[in-house]
Structures are given as structure tokens and as C-alpha cells.
Amino acid sequence: MPERLCSNPVWPCAMCGAVSCLSGFSGLDVVIHGSSGCYFYPASLIQTPIHATLIMEEEVIFGAEERLRRVVGEVAGHDRPVAVVQTCVPAVTGEDIGKALDGMEEAFIVDSPGFVGGMEEGYRRAVAALAPTVDPGETGVTIDGLNPVDPFWRGNLLEAERLVSAAGGTVAAAIAAGPLDSLRRCGAAVLQTNPGLACGIGTPAGSLLGIPATKAAFERLADLCDLDVGAVLDEADAAEERIGRATDKYLSRSDPPTVAVFGEAAYTGFVSDALARYLDAEVVVRAPRNGEEAVTSLDEIRDLVLGNKPDLILGSSFEHAVAPDVPYVGITFPQRGRVRLKSRALVGIEGSLALMDDVLNACLEKRGS
Numbered sequence: 001m002p003e004r005l006c007s008n009p010v011w012p013c014a015m016c017g018a019v020s021c022l023s024g025f026s027g028l029d030v031v032i033h034g035s036s037g038c039y040f041y042p043a044s045l046i047q048t049p050i051h052a053t054l055i056m057e058e059e060v061i062f063g064a065e066e067r068l069r070r071v072v073g074e075v076a077g078h079d080r081p082v083a084v085v086q087t088c089v090p091a092v093t094g095e096d097i098g099k100a101l102d103g104m105e106e107a108f109i110v111d112s113p114g115f116v117g118g119m120e121e122g123y124r125r126a127v128a129a130l131a132p133t134v135d136p137g138e139t140g141v142t143i144d145g146l147n148p149v150d151p152f153w154r155g156n157l158l159e160a161e162r163l164v165s166a167a168g169g170t171v172a173a174a175i176a177a178g179p180l181d182s183l184r185r186c187g188a189a190v191l192q193t194n195p196g197l198a199c200g201i202g203t204p205a206g207s208l209l210g211i212p213a214t215k216a217a218f219e220r221l222a223d224l225c226d227l228d229v230g231a232v233l234d235e236a237d238a239a240e241e242r243i244g245r246a247t248d249k250y251l252s253r254s255d256p257p258t259v260a261v262f263g264e265a266a267y268t269g270f271v272s273d274a275l276a277r278y279l280d281a282e283v284v285v286r287a288p289r290n291g292e293e294a295v296t297s298l299d300e301i302r303d304l305v306l307g308n309k310p311d312l313i314l315g316s317s318f319e320h321a322v323a324p325d326v327p328y329v330g331i332t333f334p335q336r337g338r339v340r341l342k343s344r345a346l347v348g349i350e351g352s353l354a355l356m357d358d359v360l361n362a363c364l365e366k367r368g369s
Contacts, residue, residue, distance in 0.1 A: 017122025034087030140172030
């Protein structure tokens with residue numbers, strides 16, 4: 001079981017989810033207590049500084065408590081809290097990590113070895129260890145569901161902040177982003193960028209995945225926070241009109257595409273619904289990476305793509321590699337061979353506009369080739 005989850009190239013394990021969540025906060029250092037493989041995989045996905053004990057074979061047998069204490073001691077010299085994420089090997093061998101860190105008040109443990117589940121489970125365990133708290137006196141909004149392993153997470157945060165500001169509000173805290181100490185003063189009203197990663201605090205106003213959902217969330221937010229959301233609703237209506245004009249023009253010359261969508265469950269649902277709504281697309285494959293209907297086998301991905309022959313694929317480098325000649329839009333990790341420096345959103349108004357930009361351009365490029 002541990003080997004299957006930790007070696008799954010399509011969807012990360014709980015350890016990676018915990019590390020990803022923790023890495024989003026400033027004022028916190030993250031130490032992975034495990035082997036080099038346990039370190040390099042999340043480090044390659046997250047692209048933010050993290051630390052590791054890099055335990056050796058003999059330490060698997062005789063224990064790695066001394067190495068752990070030394071590494072945490074070195075990292076703790078930065079005068080920030082240190083989150084130690086447990087991996088499969090020390091969990092299975094029964095290392096007493098708490099005893100190894102005895103007296104190191106700046107360190108705390110996140111028990112999230114890979115075999116306990118997928119990325120979402122580890123993310124939630126990390127949030128629980130950080131214990132975000134709603135401040136009754138805080139009037140700002142909490143942004144929830146941000147995941148640094150997601151290629152859109154920075155853009156999603158910026159878009160959420162922009163929309164809240166347009167309604168005359170402020171953002172009190174973001175999970176998982178921003179200063180660690182902001183978690184002590186979360187706002188009661190919560191906007192979700194990914195409902196699948198909801199942390200469970202406060203009162204949800206709704207999801208920002210899609211323009212209809214964004215409008216509904218801000219209408220609810222107006223009741224929760226007494227904000228003036230008229231400008232956001234007007235912008236949303238104007239954006240849908242722009243999308244409608246562009247898609248009508250495309251459909252006047254081309255048939256609606258058949259589409260295969262792969263990715264995190266909430267993203268897959270949003271993208272599938274958006275393409276059906278705006279482009280009359282037929283979604284022939286809707287394959288979430290997580291949940292009860294998760295598709296995480298490379299063989300299954302290949303069979304779904306080649307068996308359905310979609311006109312357009314939305315997903316990761318895995319799906320693109322199966323059918324490189326089919327128009328493609330990246331909506332989940334990994335995105336290998338591509339440079340992504342710009343903070344690009346998938347949520348909110350700008351997220352829907354960007355998605356339809358990418359989809360229409362991909363289809364037009366194929367038609368013109």
C-alpha cells in the first residue's frame with residue numbers, strides 16, 4: 001500500500017498534500033522526515049524551499065531520531081516555527097518523533113505518511129495541525145482551498161483578492177497562503193477556490209469556480225459581510241457576454257468539439273460544465289484524479305483518450321503525451337516542458353475568461369494547421 005500511493009505519478013499521496021499546504025505560508029519552515037525520494041517529488045512539484053532529513057538505509061534499521069533533531073535544530077535557527085512531516089518509513093518503523101523533538105518548542109509534527117490516503121487527506125491534516133481560528137471581531141473574508149501544488153494557486157489568490165476588493169471588502173486570511181500568523185484571525189465568511197479542499201472553518205459563501213458560481217457566492221457574501229457586490233455582478237455579466245460573442249463566432253464556422261477533461265475533481269466538474277455551457281461541447285471523458293471515480297492509472301488514461309478520440313484534451317502532460325496532435329489545454333499538474341511564470345487564475349471572472357481564451361485558441365490553431 002505505501003509503495004502504491006507514494007509512487008503514483010498521476011496523483012500525489014498524503015505526505016505531498018501536507019507539504020504543499022504548509023509550504024504556502026510565510027513564516028513557517030517545512031521539514032520532510034524521510035528519504036531523498038520523499039523529498040524530491042514534492043520539491044519538484046511545489047517549487048518553493050522545503051527541507052528534508054534524507055534518511056539513509058542504515059537509519060531505517062537503527063533509527064533516524066538523531067538526524068531529525070540535528071536537521072530541525074539547524075532549520076529552527078531561522079527563528080520560525082518548523083513543521084515536521086512524517087513519511088511512510090518512520091511511520092511504519094514506529095519512530096518516536098515526538099521524543100526526538102522533545103524540548104524543541106518551535107517544532108510541531110504533521111502525521112501524514114503517504115499510505116493514509118491521497119493529497120487531500122494530507123492537506124487537511126496539515127490544516128488541522130495549523131488550527132486556523134475565526135476571529136469574531138474580524139470583518140475580512142477568508143479565502144479557502146489554495147494549494148501550492150496547483151499551477152493556478154497564485155492566480156486564484158490574486159483573483160479572489162481582486163473581486164473582494166471590488167466589492168469593498170478585505171481578505172483577512174488565505175488557506176494556504178500568506179503569513180502564518182494570519183490564521184489566528186480568519187474571517188467568518190469564506191470564499192472557496194476549491195471546494196474539495198475546504199478546511200471547514202467559518203461560514204461558506206460559496207465557490208469561485210465559474211462565473212455563475214462566483215455570482216452566487218458574492219450575492220451570499222453581501223448578506224454575510226454587508227458588502228456592495230454590484231460591481232462584481234456587473235463585471236460577471238459583461239464577461240459572460242464577451243464569452244458568448246467569442247464562442248458564437250467560433251461555432252458559426254466550426255462544430256462543437258468533443259472534449260476529454262482530466263484533473264482534480266472540482267476543476268474537472270467546473271471545466272466540463274463551462275465547455276458545455278459556452279461551447280455546446282460534448283464531454284466524452286470526465287475523469288477526476290480523486291474521489292470515488294478517480295482515474296489515476298496511466299493505462300486507464302491512455303485507454304480513455306485513445307478510445308474516445310476527443311477533439312480537445314484538458315489535463316496534464318500525461319494526457320498530452322498520449323495524443324500530442326490533439327489540441328490541448330493544461331488545467332492540472334504536471335505541466336512538463338512548459339514555462340509558467342505568470343500568475344494565471346482558473347477561478348472567478350478572469351479564470352473563466354482565461355480558460356475560454358485557451359480553449360478557443362487551441363481549437364483555432366488546430367483548425368488552421
